[in-house]
Amino acid sequence: MKRSPAPPLPPPPVRRQLREAAALTQDQLAARVGVTRETVGAWESGRETPRGRRGTAYAKLLGVLADEAAARRPEPGPAAPPALTPAQAFDALYEFGAPALVRQTYLLTGRRELARESVERAFQRAWELWPEVARDRDPVGWVRATAHEYALSPWHRFRRRHRQPEPPPADPGDRTLLNVLLRLPPPHRRTLLLYDGVGLGLPETAAETEASTPAAAGRLLRAREAVADRLPELGDPQVLHRRLAELASTERLRASRPQTVRAGSERRARLWTRAAIAFTAALIGTTALTLRTAPTHYEPPVPPGQAIHGVPPRVAPGALSDEELRLRQKLRDQLQDGPERLVPRPG
Template identity: 45%
Template sequence: MSRSTTDSASSVTLPTPKERRRLREALALSEEQVAEAMGVTKATIKAWESGRSSPRGRKREAYAKLLSASEAAEATRAASGASGTPTGVSDASDASGASGASGASGASGASAFAKPDSGSEPQPAPSPALAPAPVKPVPREPVLPFLNVRPKAAVKRAAKPPGAPSAVRAVAPGPARKGAPKPQERLKPAAAEPAPAPEPAQPPPAPGLTPEEAFDALYAYAAPGLVHQTYLLTGRRRLSRESVEYAFHHAWEHWPEVAVDADPVGWVRATAYEYALSPWHRLRRAHKHPDSPPTEANRRALLAALLELPPPYRRTVLLYDGLGLDLPDTAAETEASTPAAANRLLHARTVLGQRIPELAEPETLHRRLRELVSEAPTATLPAARVVRSGSERRTRKWTRTVLGVTAVLICVTAITAATAPTHYLPVEVPGETVNGVPVRGGPEKLGPEDVELRDRLRSQPNPGPERLIPAAQ
């Protein structure tokens, strides 16, 4: 490959990792199909979509063309929806073609998760076969002017005005199978969605903001809430503070990447959740058992039911019903497929409904989790300057440790090379009997001590009596 071709391929701009996953699902392609088309493995596609790596060379250019084709298809679908074509039909066909026999049921079940309005009065439940799924009006998240970006969830919610009807309708799920229900909802076409309202102009970023000031603003904005969310995941206050501090340490070490991310809060949240849910904390005595439960009966029962769920299910239900993320973003943050995230959400809702009967309805569970997550955090955190200095100090410590170990290895190698023998000294091995042939006889070769003793005996006279020699008669 020539240098000009390599430079042109490396200059191709790719969307963010979460956007890559969403565009692939918009084309109704599985990870195996994309991997086969790109000539790589499924694990490589997962790494590209999770942000652990990025394609290079010609594969980067081909991957960018694939994603641009998905964007063009979305633009065409949006244009047809604006001209009056029912969007529910196209959405249903895309969802049914995105996966096989098992994946289709998961995708259809994922689309049936509509978020209710937590502040509205309870209304009589309409017929589940005809009524559209309720839509939860989520308050717009504030713009983060210090990074000149808005959270990805807020951008997606702004594209759809509150109270807009859902594009799909769902019927009641089928019978459960061995405790974990499978999503059996079927998609039906609905009325066309209205055109999205124009988004208000974004305020310009604050001028002259240094990376330290931007990090401090992000820390003050997200750290207290993340500590409370991590406590709901683990039930351990000390571990939650440690996880959030570790996540911000990691964010400051990778600040050039975090500063340009479309969802910096999500980047830090994913790191904190991964650290908090690590199974290695069970080996630590301080984090072996959860803290004492809250005094309120309702909060204590809900927190105990959450902690009984497996960590992936607990994280999925907290992200979807607690934080209000949509299903593709929840699946991307938990590094699972969308049908798998839907199955986890259904199972978590079923288990929580069995433990607490009053939470059997998804609307009630969603409202309770939102109230639990939106509580004012009470944890005391160190200042942002302390977190930054601690991250820099830890980086310097690890750098010095690596340099010290490298210097010790160099010194040991040099000493070994200086003291090693320059030629081979054969070792005299005593004789052995081979195939019945005895060892060679005769006097052995005298050593230095034997030669010295022989010379001394020959040079000195015998001090004993004279030897008697018999005479012949």
């Protein structure tokens, strides 16, 4: 009796994306397959390859999740080409990853509007750089890193809309856990979210947070200790992972439509282009005016006047005396040319 071939397995990043799109935690998926959470994390990071009956069950479950994700996407029209256009590929990525990213960013910031805005800004940036993002090995990871950096920007504290407190979670346990998370330093909080919340491996967490692996491990241990000091029941990493997933899934978080995000990205690009053109035109006009009005040669500055003491004032000429009148008449009567002008005659 021949065994039916095992279904093909998607790449490791796609495995995690399929689980996140279905709003499943690693514990939930591990329970459905019959393995531990650590095994699922190793499969999703690529450190281990699923084998045997459990590997086959894992592959079948991923196939079901992929079919469900495809069913949620809009059906292409009859005249649609077989290859996706850039806009269609972007919309598929947005619908696939945006809901989970909004929930994750909410755990990072504790603010619903900021989480939605951060994910939208990250996807707008991805649409501006779509050729680069489309070729990335993990597009969702690229957008997640951009969204987290925007969400943790210290400039948000100066915005008026983010100074007002938002309503806390309704459940007291959720409020306590969220307050504990927000007391952590941002790098520690982000490391804890990526490792215990998203389920990334330690090397992937270190790479996304731009830290070395030992530094990421130290941040993770200190964050776990801080959480366990305030909430001892979350000292077990598996319990902490489950509570983070429950806290993110209980909040009603929404994401805009992908068409709206693409339109916002294109509008921002047009505004920046117009601003660059206006600045360039102003710079050219200022340069032309400077060249037109600038002097063409060096003109030394006129020194300031100084008062000179001891020089008698200049007196205007007055009436001539009799002797001066006789001398003037004598000069007029003499010849004006001839040798007499050169050799005076004896008188």
